[in-house]
Amino acid sequence: MPKATIKKAGKLAIVETEYGQRAVVPIESLCDLVINFDLIITNYDINCEGVGKRVKK
Structure with missing residues (x-):
């Protein structure tokens, strides 16, 4: 499972x-x-439903 980062830009990610x-x-x-x-x-x-295990806080 690859790790990823997100940057918000208005209504886009x-x-x-x-x-x-x-x-x-x-x-x-x-x-x-x-x-x-x-x-x-x-x-x-x-x-997200079904994704809780994949999201690292």
Whole structure:
């Protein structure tokens, strides 16, 4: 499971993985991104159903 960080930019989120990959997604799509790519978010508190174990506070 790759680790990722999130930066908020208005209604968008810039997600960057530990491998240097970047994606810009709407804030409301963050849960889909975390679930689909099995990411561990290290700097953002995100609450998604079924993802609680993957989110590091």
